[in-house]
Amino acid sequence: MTDVSTPNNKPATHATGLSNPDAAPASTVRARVNEWFLSNGRDLPWRRPEATAWGVLVSEIMLQQTPVVRVQPVWEEWMERWPTPHDLAAEPAGEVLRAWGRLGYPRRALRLHACAHAIATEHDGVVPNDLPTLLSLPGVGEYTAAAVACFAYRIPATVVDTNIRRVIGRIFHAKALPGPTMTRAQYRAAQALMPAHPNEAGEAADAHYSPAEVAEANTWNAASMELGALVCTARDARCGECPVESVCAWVAAGKPAADYVPRGQAWHGTDRQVRGRVMAVLRESDGPVPHEVMATRDGAERAASAATESRLRSALAELALLTADDAQRASCVRGLVEDGLAVLTSGGEVSLPG
DNA sequence: AACGCGGGGGC
DNA sequence: GCCCCAGCGTT
Numbered sequence: 001m002t003d004v005s006t007p008n009n010k011p012a013t014h015a016t017g018l019s020n021p022d023a024a025p026a027s028t029v030r031a032r033v034n035e036w037f038l039s040n041g042r043d044l045p046w047r048r049p050e051a052t053a054w055g056v057l058v059s060e061i062m063l064q065q066t067p068v069v070r071v072q073p074v075w076e077e078w079m080e081r082w083p084t085p086h087d088l089a090a091e092p093a094g095e096v097l098r099a100w101g102r103l104g105y106p107r108r109a110l111r112l113h114a115c116a117h118a119i120a121t122e123h124d125g126v127v128p129n130d131l132p133t134l135l136s137l138p139g140v141g142e143y144t145a146a147a148v149a150c151f152a153y154r155i156p157a158t159v160v161d162t163n164i165r166r167v168i169g170r171i172f173h174a175k176a177l178p179g180p181t182m183t184r185a186q187y188r189a190a191q192a193l194m195p196a197h198p199n200e201a202g203e204a205a206d207a208h209y210s211p212a213e214v215a216e217a218n219t220w221n222a223a224s225m226e227l228g229a230l231v232c233t234a235r236d237a238r239c240g241e242c243p244v245e246s247v248c249a250w251v252a253a254g255k256p257a258a259d260y261v262p263r264g265q266a267w268h269g270t271d272r273q274v275r276g277r278v279m280a281v282l283r284e285s286d287g288p289v290p291h292e293v294m295a296t297r298d299g300a301e302r303a304a305s306a307a308t309e310s311r312l313r314s315a316l317a318e319l320a321l322l323t324a325d326d327a328q329r330a331s332c333v334r335g336l337v338e339d340g341l342a343v344l345t346s347g348g349e350v351s352l353p354g
Numbered sequence: 355a356a357c358g359c360g361g362g363g364g365c
Numbered sequence: 366g367c368c369c370c371a372g373c374g375t376t
Binding site: 061 | 366367368369370371372373374
């Protein structure tokens with residue numbers, strides 16, 4: 001079968017990126033997973049009907065590499081404080097970084113701030129609803145663009161995140177884990193599982209969807225992701241709770257182990273660790289911090305001893321405790337300034353950007 | 355394709 | 366300790 005326009009209610013084929021001829025019918029998998037989702041999906045605030053497209057965008061950026069449980073409280077604060085892109089755009093970057101807190105990868109906060117500015121000034125304050133425009137926003141890549149189109153605007157774009165890659169890999173390819181980065185084959189496999197096939201660009205992807213197919217596609221995007229988050233997890237898949245256990249290729253194959261060894265991210269002693277501690281000090285400080293405190297161990301130690309506010313003192317102590325030498329500390333401060341996460345004052349101090 | 359980029363919780 | 370998490374931008 002080479003005709004990708006055929007409704008894919010039969011086993012997917014090599015031509016569509018799915019190579020297992022015995023794979024379960026896509027329509028069966030979709031129906032079971034979607035039904036499971038209706039009663040088992042979490043009631044997350046950005047999924048509620050009153051969530052705005054802006055709220056969805058904020059949630060998606062925050063959720064890039066950060067788990068739901070840690071995002072949710074911060075997202076609630078942000079929505080109350082900055083309910084529209086205009087509100088966030090009016091804020092200084094430093095305030096945004098402070099409010100980002102410990103979500104990690106603070107560059108995402110800067111990009112979200114830049115997003116808000118772009119939306120406010122170039123898009124009349126309205127979050128774009130088409131993939132090319134979404135992709136043009138800072139910090140919005142293929143996944144996030146599709147997620148915003150789908151979850152905010154009910155446009156059935158093909159959403160592919162790490163959960164969906166794993167779920168599809170197991171159900172249709174008997175693969176335990178999908179590998180660290182998405183391949184085009186995996187993207188095409190996900191595309192082939194949509195009720196109708198979006199065109200390659202994904203634009204106007206709903207042109208030939210019936211209303212029922214639109215609903216099915218949008219639910220599938222959320223449901224397959226949720227199945228990966230709650231049941232078909234990377235470790236300890238709870239197959240007994242899975243609605244498609246009986247048709248899963250990975251289960252049928254005896255749950256073979258992953259064929260690659262994940263390479264853990266180095267952490268101890270890395271620039272990332274140093275940068276994180278420096279940013280933590282900046283977040284806890286009311287104003288600029290002497291460069292020597294950030295760039296030398298002795299400076300951090302003395303500042304920690306002198307600090308009276310407990311959270312600041314703790315952040316300074318954690319910075320001082322790092323094994324990093326002064327050259328690395330200084331280099332990390334330079335890097336943070338280059339990245340726009342910090343600025344140097346004329347008085348030789350380091351502070352959050354204005 | 356590979357790398358840099360935070361941080362915390364589960365095992 | 367190790368691994369994972371609703372990725373993105375750069376090289």
